[in-house]
Amino acid sequence: MPNQSCSYCGLPTPVRQTDSETPVYCCLGCRIAAGIINDDRQSEWTVTRLGMAIFFTMNVMVFTLVLWTWNVHEIDPDARILAFRGILRYACLLFSTPVLILLGGPLVESTAAALRERRLTTDVLLLLGVAAAFGYSIAALYYDSPDVYFEVCCMILVAVTLGKWLEGTAKQKATNAIRSLCELLPTTARVQRNEHEIVTPIEQVAVGDQVRVLPGERIPFDGSVGGETCVVDEQLITGESLPVTKHHGDLLFAGSLNVSHELILTVTSPADHGTIARLVKAVEKATSTSCRSIRLADRLAAWFVPLIIASAIATFALHYGKGVQASLMAAVSVVLIACPCALGIATPMALWVAINSGARHGVLFRDGDAVIRLAKLRSLGLDKTGTVTTGDVRVVSERITANTNTSAVRDTAQQLARSSTHPLSRAIANGVHRIETALKLSNIQDHPGKGITAIALAPDGETEALLGSVSFAKESGYTIPMDLSGQLENATEHNAIVCFGWRQEVKALFLLQDTIRTESRGTIRELQKLGLLPIILTGDTAPRAAEMQQAIGIETIGELLPEDKAQKLAAMTRPVGMVGDGLNDAIALSSADVGIAMDCGADLSRESADVCLLGSTLAQLPWAIRLARATQQTVRRNLVWAIGYNAVGICFAMSGNLNPIIAAVAMVGSSLFVLTSSLALGVAFGSDDSVSHDLPSEASPNNSMPRVAAGEAIAMRPEVEMVP
Amino acid sequence: MMELPLVFVAGFLGSSHCVGMCGPFAVLLGSTSSSLQNGFNRQAFFSIGRIFTYTVLGACAGFGGMHLGSQSVVSEWVNVPAALSIVAGIFLIYQGLSTAGALGVGWKSNPAPCLAGGLVANFLKSQHPSSVFLAGVFTGFLPCGLVYGFLGVAASSQQLLRGALTMGTFGLGTVPVMIATGIGGGFLSSTTRGRVMRVAAWCLVIAGMISVARGVGYIGLDSPDPTDCPFCD
Numbered sequence: 001m002p003n004q005s006c007s008y009c010g011l012p013t014p015v016r017q018t019d020s021e022t023p024v025y026c027c028l029g030c031r032i033a034a035g036i037i038n039d040d041r042q043s044e045w046t047v048t049r050l051g052m053a054i055f056f057t058m059n060v061m062v063f064t065l066v067l068w069t070w071n072v073h074e075i076d077p078d079a080r081i082l083a084f085r086g087i088l089r090y091a092c093l094l095f096s097t098p099v100l101i102l103l104g105g106p107l108v109e110s111t112a113a114a115l116r117e118r119r120l121t122t123d124v125l126l127l128l129g130v131a132a133a134f135g136y137s138i139a140a141l142y143y144d145s146p147d148v149y150f151e152v153c154c155m156i157l158v159a160v161t162l163g164k165w166l167e168g169t170a171k172q173k174a175t176n177a178i179r180s181l182c183e184l185l186p187t188t189a190r191v192q193r194n195e196h197e198i199v200t201p202i203e204q205v206a207v208g209d210q211v212r213v214l215p216g217e218r219i220p221f222d223g224s225v226g227g228e229t230c231v232v233d234e235q236l237i238t239g240e241s242l243p244v245t246k247h248h249g250d251l252l253f254a255g256s257l258n259v260s261h262e263l264i265l266t267v268t269s270p271a272d273h274g275t276i277a278r279l280v281k282a283v284e285k286a287t288s289t290s291c292r293s294i295r296l297a298d299r300l301a302a303w304f305v306p307l308i309i310a311s312a313i314a315t316f317a318l319h320y321g322k323g324v325q326a327s328l329m330a331a332v333s334v335v336l337i338a339c340p341c342a343l344g345i346a347t348p349m350a351l352w353v354a355i356n357s358g359a360r361h362g363v364l365f366r367d368g369d370a371v372i373r374l375a376k377l378r379s380l381g382l383d384k385t386g387t388v389t390t391g392d393v394r395v396v397s398e399r400i401t402a403n404t405n406t407s408a409v410r411d412t413a414q415q416l417a418r419s420s421t422h423p424l425s426r427a428i429a430n431g432v433h434r435i436e437t438a439l440k441l442s443n444i445q446d447h448p449g450k451g452i453t454a455i456a457l458a459p460d461g462e463t464e465a466l467l468g469s470v471s472f473a474k475e476s477g478y479t480i481p482m483d484l485s486g487q488l489e490n491a492t493e494h495n496a497i498v499c500f501g502w503r504q505e506v507k508a509l510f511l512l513q514d515t516i517r518t519e520s521r522g523t524i525r526e527l528q529k530l531g532l533l534p535i536i537l538t539g540d541t542a543p544r545a546a547e548m549q550q551a552i553g554i555e556t557i558g559e560l561l562p563e564d565k566a567q568k569l570a571a572m573t574r575p576v577g578m579v580g581d582g583l584n585d586a587i588a589l590s591s592a593d594v595g596i597a598m599d600c601g602a603d604l605s606r607e608s609a610d611v612c613l614l615g616s617t618l619a620q621l622p623w624a625i626r627l628a629r630a631t632q633q634t635v636r637r638n639l640v641w642a643i644g645y646n647a648v649g650i651c652f653a654m655s656g657n658l659n660p661i662i663a664a665v666a667m668v669g670s671s672l673f674v675l676t677s678s679l680a681l682g683v684a685f686g687s688d689d690s691v692s693h694d695l696p697s698e699a700s701p702n703n704s705m706p707r708v709a710a711g712e713a714i715a716m717r718p719e720v721e722m723v724p
Numbered sequence: 725m726m727e728l729p730l731v732f733v734a735g736f737l738g739s740s741h742c743v744g745m746c747g748p749f750a751v752l753l754g755s756t757s758s759s760l761q762n763g764f765n766r767q768a769f770f771s772i773g774r775i776f777t778y779t780v781l782g783a784c785a786g787f788g789g790m791h792l793g794s795q796s797v798v799s800e801w802v803n804v805p806a807a808l809s810i811v812a813g814i815f816l817i818y819q820g821l822s823t824a825g826a827l828g829v830g831w832k833s834n835p836a837p838c839l840a841g842g843l844v845a846n847f848l849k850s851q852h853p854s855s856v857f858l859a860g861v862f863t864g865f866l867p868c869g870l871v872y873g874f875l876g877v878a879a880s881s882q883q884l885l886r887g888a889l890t891m892g893t894f895g896l897g898t899v900p901v902m903i904a905t906g907i908g909g910g911f912l913s914s915t916t917r918g919r920v921m922r923v924a925a926w927c928l929v930i931a932g933m934i935s936v937a938r939g940v941g942y943i944g945l946d947s948p949d950p951t952d953c954p955f956c957d
Contacts, residue, residue, distance in 0.1 A: 051847065051858035058780045058861070062888075065787045069884055 005284055008034040009171035010179060011352055012288040028110050028123070029168030032161065050161060053102040056095045057154040063088045063095070064151040089141060092150040096134075103157040104130060120305040122341045126664075128309070129335040130156055133660065136328050147325050149660075156336065156664040163668030170675040174353045177360040177686060178283050181236060181276050185255060189213075189220050192264070202271040209267045213258045222254050222274045223265035231260035237275055238601055238615030239362025239623075251602055275601070282604050283359045287352045291369040293635070294348045301344035308338040308650070315654045322656070330656040337649040337663035339642070339670040346638035349678035354631040357685045362614040363624040364600070370610035372635075373594045375628035377532060379573040381565065381592065382618075383580035384538035385423050388552055389514040393427040393496070400508045401481045409507045411438035412456065413500040416467045419444045420452050422584050424498055425467070427512050439502075441465065447472065448584065449539060449561040456502050465502040473499040473506055480506045496540065516551050524554055526622040533573065537565045537588070566591035579618065582606030596621065627685050634681045638674045645670045728893050731874065734931050735897020737924030738870050746774075749863055750906030752848045753856065760907065767903040769853045773860020774902075775895035778871065779888045781864070782878040786887020789879035805882055809939030812876025816932030819873050820925045864895075873928065877935055 006013045006026035013026035025031040032046060067088055070081065104127070111123040130153045137148040191200045192210040202220050205211065210226055213219050219232070225246050233243045234256040243259050246252060252265055254274030271277070312331040319327035351368035358365055365371050382388070400406050415438045417429035440457040447453065451468015453476075466476060470488070473480070478501055480488065487509055488497065496514075501507040527534050536556040538545055545558025557568060565588040569576050575593035582589055582597030586608040589595030597609035599616040606612055613620050649666060652658055753770055757763030793804035847859035864871075874894045878887035 047847070048855065048858070051855075051861065055776075055858060055861055058777070062780055062783050062884075065783055065884055069787065069790070 005288060006030050006171075008168060010175035010284065010287075011171055011348075025168075026171070027164060027168060028106055028161070029164030029166070030171065031106070031168070032165045033168035033172065049102045049106075050165075053099045053154075053161070054158055056099045056102075057151075057158050059095045060092050060099070060151050060154045063092050067092075067148075085146070086144075089146075089148050092148060093138070093141060096150040096154045099154045099157055100130070100134065103161050107157070107160075120302065122305075122339070122667075124305060125308060125335045125338060125340075126156065126160055128312075129332045129660065129664070132328060132332050132335075136325070140325075149329070152332070152660045155661045159661070159664050159668055163672065166668075166672060167675060170672070170679060171349075173679055174349065174682060175283075175287075175356050177682065178280055178356045181255065181360070182280060184218055184236070185271075185274075185276060186218055186220050205267055205271065207267050207270060211265050211267060212262060213265060214262050215258050215260060217258055219252055219254060219256050219258060219265065220274070221265070221267045221271060222269045223252050223267045225250050225252060226264035226266045230258065230263040233257040233259050234601070234615070235362075237279065237362060238613075239620045240615040240617060253601055275604070278604055279359060279364075282364055283355060286355050286359075286365055286367050289367040291351075291367040293351065293368050293372060297344055297347040301340045304338070304340040304343060304646075308335060308340070311338075311650060311654065315656070318654070319656050326656065329660060330653065330658075332660045333653040333656075333658040333663040334650060336660055337653045337658065337667055338646055339649075339667045340646075341671045342638075342642040342645065342674045345671065345678075346642045346674050347635050349675060350631050350634040350638060350681055353678050353682040354627055354685075357682045358624060358627055360686070361620060361623065363620050363627070364604060364612040364614065366605075366610045366612075370594065371628050371631050373575065374577070374596075374611055374625060375632035376575050377577045377594060377625065379533040379576045380527060380535070381569050381572065381576060381578045381588070382534055382536045383578075383585055383588075384536055384540060384548065384556075385514070385581065388520055388536055388548055388556075389516055393423045393512050393514045395427050395430070396511045396513045398508060398510050399484055399487045401484050401506070404507055405437070407437045408439060409500065412441070412465065412502075413467055413508055413510070414438070415441055416444070416452055416454055416465060416500070419454075420446055421581075423514075424496060424512055425452070428467075428498060428510055439465070448587070449563075450475075451498075458502060463503040465500075467498065467500045470497055470499055473501065476504075478504050478506050484509050496544075516548060520618060521552060523618045523622060524552060527618075527625075528554075530622060530625055532577075532625070535568075535572065537568055537578075562587045579621065582609045582612070623685075627681075630681055630684065634678060638677055641677070642670070642674060728889065730927070730931050730934070731877070731890055731893045732897040734924065734927045735870075735874075735894040736900060737927050739898035739901040746863055746866065746902065747905050749844060749848060749859065750902050752845065753859075754906040756849050756851075758851075763907055764903065766853065766856045767906045769856045770848075770860040770863070770906075771895075771899045771902055773857040773862075774864040775860075775892055775899070776857075777861050777864025778891040778895040781871075781875060782891025783884050783888040785875045785878040785891070786881055786884045789882040789887070790884070792879075793882050803943060805880065806939045806942035808876070808880035808882070809935050809942065811939075812873065812880045813932040813935030813937075813939060815876050816873040816928050816935060818932075819869050820928030820930075820932060870894075870928075873932075877931070880935065880939070 005011065007023035008025055008030040011026055013024060023034065025034065032050070067085060070085065107123050107127060111121065111127055114121045114123065133149045133152045133156075137150050137153070140146075140148050185202070187202060188199050189202050189205055190197050190212040191205055192212060197212065205221065211221065211223065225248050227248070229245060229247050231243045231245050232252060234253055235241055236255045236257070237253050251268070253276075254271075255276040312334040315334045316327045316331040319330045348368070351371055354371045355365050355368065358371075365374075385393075398410065400409050414429050417425040420426075441454045442457075444452060444454040447468065450472035451466060453468075454465050456463055456465035466473060466478060470480075478499070480499075484506060496512045498510045498512065499506045499508070500510070524534055534554050536545075536548060536552070536554060537560050538548070538556065538558050539560055540548075540558045542558045545556045549556040560568065562585055565578070565585065569578055569588060569592050577594040577596055578585070578588050578592035579596045579598065580589050581599060582595070583606065586606075589597065589606075589608040594611060595606075595609040596611045596613065597606040598613045598618070600606055600609075600612040601614045601616075604612065604614070611624065613624070649658075649663070649670075653663060750767060750770065753766050754763050757766055789804070789808050792808070844859050844862050847855040847862070850856070871894075874891060878890040881887050881890060
């Protein structure tokens with residue numbers, strides 16, 4: 001079951017939300033960070049708590065320093081100094097008690113909540129350490145011993161609270177990329193109603209409304225082009241930097257930029273269901289779906305805490321000979337230096353950053369595992385359409401047999417073609433639709449790789465109608481009339497041929513042609529450079545496949561049905577990926593180790609695909625693979641650090657040479673290291689050459705941000721940072 | 725002891741540089757005050773907070789210097805009092821010279837990362853004196869070359885009390901200008917401010933030179949006492 005999302009950083013939180021009103025946070029750090037940016041009374045108290053605790057801690061530090069001075073200089077203690085020393089120690093107690101209440105309180109709360117859900121977290125270790133040090137110090141006061149450790153408690157609590165705040169801020173940065181998308185949408189729209197134009201807030205715009213968008217503005221809704229042809233920049237969604245031409249009736253994505261003249265669009269979905277909103281939700285779902293890598297990390301972290309407690313007890317016993325004080329401090333150091341948080345967050349954080357960064361560039365991963373599997377790819381199968389060819393198939397000519405109602409044949413063929421999304425069907429379906437002369441169709445069935453059949457109501461009764469490949473027609477027992485079979489032989493290798501007929505007789509032949517893309521050669525080169533072996537798998541005829549192999553330069557296998565494609569994939573070097581549209585070749589995509597679907601902009605996800613490219617070209621795939629590999633490296637680096645640091649730190653602490661304060665600070669530093677290393681992944685893949693981005697704070701209608709000097713950029717940054 | 729007045733003056737004049745970074749906080753304080761009297765009170769609490777932080781930092785620095793010089797490994801190899809004084813002095817001289825422009829490199833004031841801005845601003849807007857005091861406490865931790873320079877001097881004194889006094893005096897020196905900025909919103913014209921900055925810069929250089937002189941005087945002494953006047957025998 002997917003987890004809840006933290007109200008501050010947007011990452012998954014294991015806490016169960018009781019009601020939808022109260023915000024839920026994944027950690028104490030997020031709670032503090034949210035308190036700092038919010039303006040209400042409740043948050044003010046959170047921050048004031050921290051401030052007062054720091055004030056008291058500073059006093060305790062000075063008192064402790066004075067006590068240490070006397071220890072350092074070994075002054076012969078006379079009665080006055082002894083009395084002063086005693087006063088100072090009680091002063092330490094007086095000033096550290098508020099710190100324990102102010103900062104220890106929230107810690108106890110979050111630990112209790114975690115324990116109720118039977119999760120042992122780092123906070124348990126921290127509380128144990130602080131409680132041990134404080135308890136010992138009070139006992140020392142009671143027995144009038146000179147060794148008090150109040151400063152240890154205070155410094156630990158302050159250092160840990162500050163560290164958690166920084167962690168919360170870091171986590172929020174991980175999801176910044178995708179959340180900043182929502183801020184780019186305009187808040188109002190120009191709605192045309194009854195000859196008037198009203199500026200309306202976008203929440204109040206309904207489906208079916210006509211909205212006018214000026215050039216340079218972002219399109220606020222998903223909609224269809226109402227007027228004439230226009231040009232839009234869909235980089236935010238698909239990651240492609242080249243503008244796209246949209247014709248009348250074409251779909252527009254919310255969040256794309258109008259770069260031509262003003263356009264009118266008819267709204268097809270409300271503001272909160274637009275592409276950007278759904279993209280954000282899709283990313284949330286991807287990050288919260290618990291995948292294998294993350295579950296492994298959780299299990300690792302689960303037995304870690306009991307292990308640490310056991311080690312601490314062992315340390316105490318080990319050093320007991322040197323006195324209670326030394327052994328207790330050594331045990332406290334063991335408890336404090338252990339950082340199960342680094343272990344627990346090493347894998348998830350990098351995966352979350354990768355998912356967010358990918359989504360910002362038009363690459364949607366299904367979950368964290370998809371990222372890792374993409375990184376491990378060794379070979380790649382490519383569908384022909386959209387990769388090698390433009391995806392625009394055109395009907396070059398149609399031949400309809402004599403002695404038949406020509407318009408009925410054509411229109412019925414077009415009707416039947418409209419029920420499929422196959423590129424060949426779509427090409428046939430294009431054109432003027434005249435439903436009146438078409439036969440009525442029912443019981444439409446799709447046969448992948450072969451064609452479509454339906455029951456047609458012909459003038460002389462019901463019959464089966466078929467639209468599909470020549471072999472499918474022959475298989476189904478259709479005969480080809482004399483005048484058409486001649487055409488069949490004359491057709492060149494360039495064409496794909498689709499038959500249409502009913503009552504076991506082919507009535508029409510459609511000759512279709514697609515064009516080979518030359519720019520895809522560059523992408524294929526990049527894929528080869530990444531060490532993958534791309535092979536094109538297509539259902540086209542063998543001569544056509546050979547021609548494509550010549551043109552593109554990689555192995556092309558033709559005449560494959562979808563099941564054949566799956567077989568070919570199984571024979572390639574594993575792990576193998578398959579790139580297709582996710583609809584017509586769902587079988588092939590599902591059978592590959594990584595299914596990659598293209599052109600997912602409208603629906604954002606395909607069932608059979610692990611990775612969805614929102615654009616209609618392969619251009620983002622090399623980038624996505626590089627991101628996945630960098631993520632895998634980051635995960636490895638984080639895990640090596642987390643395990644190595646813990647091993648070395650705990651051993652060192654067990655030797656009894658580690659100061660508890662340094663242990664606590666090191667622990668905070670360790671988890672910050674893991675977080676920073678994961679964020680670095682996002683930075684490296686956030687500003688990419690192939691996808692030129694503007695700074696997130698774009699408010700001007702002109703999309704181009706002037707190049708600023710480095711100094712000005714630093715001066716500008718505070719404003720950007722302050723935007724939550 | 726004798727350089728404490730100089731520290732005060734350096735703080736007073738150097739605080740015109742402080743206006744760059746800490747000035748906005750004072751102005752925010754002033755703008756959210758209900759009256760002049762109220763504004764003055766809040767500015768005072770803000771400055772008391774800053775001085776508190778400086779004093780604590782000075783005490784820590786003094787302790788650090790003492791610890792370094794007494795029983796640590798470092799003291800076997802290095803004449804710690806001498807080293808601390810000389811390093812602190814050189815740092816102050818460098819600060820002064822670069823502010824005066826004598827080193828050719830312009831003084832770039834790097835704004836602090838705005839993590840601090842968000843945290844402190846909350847306190848500054850509140851009317852309660854304790855919140856303003858806490859804002860001052862936080863502000864004292866902001867990275868500042870001037871503060872570091874004098875922390876070096878505090879460390880070289882190798883005494884808790886002396887270190888605390890040094891930094892406290894420095895803080896007191898910055899108070900008049902900060903309060904004036906907050907109330908008046910900057911009463912000096914930019915040319916006057918430039919001139920004052922140059923005088924302050926040379927003040928820093930002189931303070932630095934005194935520190936170096938003291939350090940040099942320690943070289944050759946077995947167990948130097950930092951309370952000695954550097955110009956006496």
